[in-house]
Amino acid sequence: MIRVIGGGVMGLAVAAELSGRGRAVTVIDRERQAGPHHCSWWAGGMLAPDCEGETAEEPVVRLGRAAADWWAGQGARVIRRGTLVLALDRDRAELARFARRVPGAPLEAEGIAALEPDLAGQARRGLHVAGEAHLDPRATLAGLRARLAAQGVVFETGEARPGPGDIDCRGLAARDALPDLRGVRGEMVVLRLRDLDITRPVRLLHPRHPLYIVPRGQGLYMLGATQIESEGRGPATARAVLELLSAAYALHPAFGAAEVLEIGADARPAFADNLPRIRRRGGVIHVNGLFRHGFLLAPAMARMVADRLCDGITPEVCDEDHG
Template identity: 65%
Template sequence: MRTPTTSGYTILGAGVMGLCTAVELASRGGRVTLVDPQPEPGPHACSWWAGGMLAPFCEGETAEEPVIRLGQTAADWWAAQGVEVIRRGTLVLALGRDRAELDRFAARTREHRWMGGEELAALEPDLDGRFHRGLFFPTEAHLTPRVALCTLRARAAALGVAFARTAPEGQRIDCRGLAARDALPELRGVKGEMLVLRLPDLALSRPIRLLHPRIPVYLVPRGGGIYMLGATMIESAQRGRASVRSVMELLSAVYALHPAFGEAEILEIGTDARPAFPDNVPRLIRRDGTLFLNGLYRHGYLMAPALARMAADHLLSGEPVELLQ
């Protein structure tokens, strides 16, 4: 096995990909400097606005095979870093008029089971009587992204990772997301919009995906009556305000899930652009002496651990790894 370079590793970008890579390299003895204008986790990072669903089988509806396979290791990796991972599965539902969407989703995914109304009510009592059938993915999990980022930063610091605003010498690893388009012009932006709601009177305990032919949504519980509602997928690199149309559609969907959300308090509306390659598969790219880890698309917390492990394997052993170009 190759030993860590004497000049160390310089990671550009302190979002979820940069932090995962820093922790993975440092835990194997690498000397790591993490470079970002704002190295503390915050709203400047795309990963701040994520849903945090570790749902490889649900993502299999549209994702390619590597995402499904490699994403299955994410929950254990996050738990090993000290992040609270909630393993209560994922519930997929559809309104009566959209029941064909549920059949289509079932045909394109695996590791689920059908549930009738009574079983659904046993899982989520506050949905009693609202849905007569649904899909349950029991092995899936979720986490709270902002807590995970802060926990991972603390873990990196404990492992000796240095944080800087300018890059020292060393093997460069570029994890800048969409900002790396200056070197990876094939990257595109996919805008996602989300809301944070508070509704203490409703107690849902696991992520719920509500299918719709045009704008499927997901609802992720954060605890204490707080829910993250997302998310749109708009082909745009624009970072800024959410559109009125998107907010109205998201709120309409969650109201259809349960009318009690009509009384929810909107705590936050957020938006950012996810980096994606044309095929929506993340990868490692060797270019001009730099190793790029990018293209996480909507799979940031699901795929960043796998890419970080691949990067460490490649840098320490020199051998080719999966998803490396």
């Protein structure tokens, strides 16, 4: 029996890979269900490796390209409509810079309106990154947990300190074993606006306040953007909420009439270079440092953990082994 400590996106992905290869798995988590104690609960759910490649290192792009198929194979509802990247006229230099780094189809106003009719007239230039996808993180976590339980994965509730043979997927809570982890705070807002129908993630570029808007269906939209070097996991700040709402209003004035359903924040675990690691210390395998790429990179990281345990293959992101 392999114990996985932590039931967020990384722990569930590891459990899925190991269970799929015939290993008996127990997942130990603080709560009985997926919820706000997981930083993946607050994620945008964008499976957008090419767009992330604007700033992320090559492994994020390469490893992330398999994520959409992996999640679909686990029964998640993956929506494959690409990503629409926009910039207001005053920020057109940001769009030109982005387009030099990210492969996509340039759009004029007519092309934007053809993809998203409700955004007609809101921007004159954009970029469509067609090969990307998105999912609903909360529905995906709950669905995968139920799927694994039905397959025989055991779930236990409580606090557990990882020991030899365990796989540590605790995120920022693993700083007791990984002192070089740091927290990167993200803040988000969930809105309901039934009068606007956007069908794919939209990234609005801005030199100071970039924004992404992810549709969740039935008039729900998740707004996110902030990235603050902080381990704080408390409520979102007023400044962050104002910036998110102001950027959304700039994209489309209809957002001014939206209902604010939820405001949240959490700290995502990251190493200094924002790349994930698999480490072995004292017989414990630590899988951590997904930064803001949880749903994008968890499948590849889980596969590498399973390759190591089942086939003895050393992961490419393994940076040390202490026995």
